[in-house]
Amino acid sequence: MQLKSTHRLSPPAALATKDPAAIALGAEHTRLHPDPRGAPDLTPIEVGEVWENPVTGERGTILELPYENAEGRASVELTALAGARVAGEHRHPGLIERFTVLEGELTLKRDGQTNALREGESAEITPGTWHDWWNAGDRNARVRVEITPGERFAHMIETMFGLARLGHVNAKGMPRPLQLALIAREFSDVIVFRSPPAAVQRAIFGALAPIAHGRGYRSTYPQISRTVLAPRHERAVTPQPDGAEILEGRGLRIRRAEDSTDEVSRAHVAGAKGTNAGPVHIHLLQEERFIVHTGELQVRRGRDRITVGPGQDIRIPAKTPHTFEAQTDSTFTTEFRPALRVEDFFRDLFVLPTDRHGNPRMGDAARLMLAYPDEFLYLPFIPVAVQRAVATALSKLGSGAH
């Protein structure tokens, strides 16, 4: 693994935005928080990149990106400075956190029990377990931390570090209360702090959130959301030990089911909260069916919006406009009847470079339509013949660098 230079360390001037005089001069609105309509940072995240919080001094080197392995795991190597204690007791409702001490010693409190974790030792924190950790030693510790699934966690960290870099935190690295209220609510699936008590947090954050929103605060900002907005490379296909393959795209992990036939194509899908099937589309020939196992999908079918929860399923007849969005982290099975070339189509779709909404470039989409006339996801309401004619013209466009 090779270290790259720290990603955009804050110039000291960025911290000057906290100057009360500047705020009193009336620039308050833009200075209390980043511009919610600011230009997105679309720099792809690279393995080896260092993420640093310039205020707290926390820094971690990215070892694995959550969308580049079948488990959705994010791994980071971080240095816990001698005597440093950062987080405070917390739990992660929907993810597993695993620590491995690479050098030095880490003190870990889990379910009220405190233990030292020595070099070479690992500990796994299961979802919902209260825990805290710090370095009580007199030398720095290097620790590998693995978070599964890790994408939402990475986005939360990116948000906190980003706010620090842009000068929107206090000397301890904490955002303003209005900002914190929105972050705490948005990422409550990722991290919950033990104190103050949950009921107090709910009351405070619930009261502050609408005020914060009204003042232009958002839970996160496009300038500091590379985790979800930046183009991803090296995703697509992850070979599995058993030979099954995982297709990845749009934040979804799709695994072909063994019982697929020519008649019906079945795939098991995992998607984090907010992942979706993109714009409303139709399948010309296939019926599509979703069977939800965990979480919740909101499915748009024609004019209806239907919430589909665990144990429920929904069928979408051919030519019916539809899409879906995961309301929480969800797992579900999809079926296409007849099977046609479902896997080939999605494999080819997911390797295309995408814009920040996860959509392929026009020229690429057009070529895909021409290659898969029966499988393509067509727009509703525009005659398919027109879409194909446009695609024929667009297919001559370049696909851009890739």
Ligand SMILES: [Fe+2]
């Ligand atoms: Fe944790």
Ligand SMILES: [Fe+2]
């Ligand atoms: Fe569909």
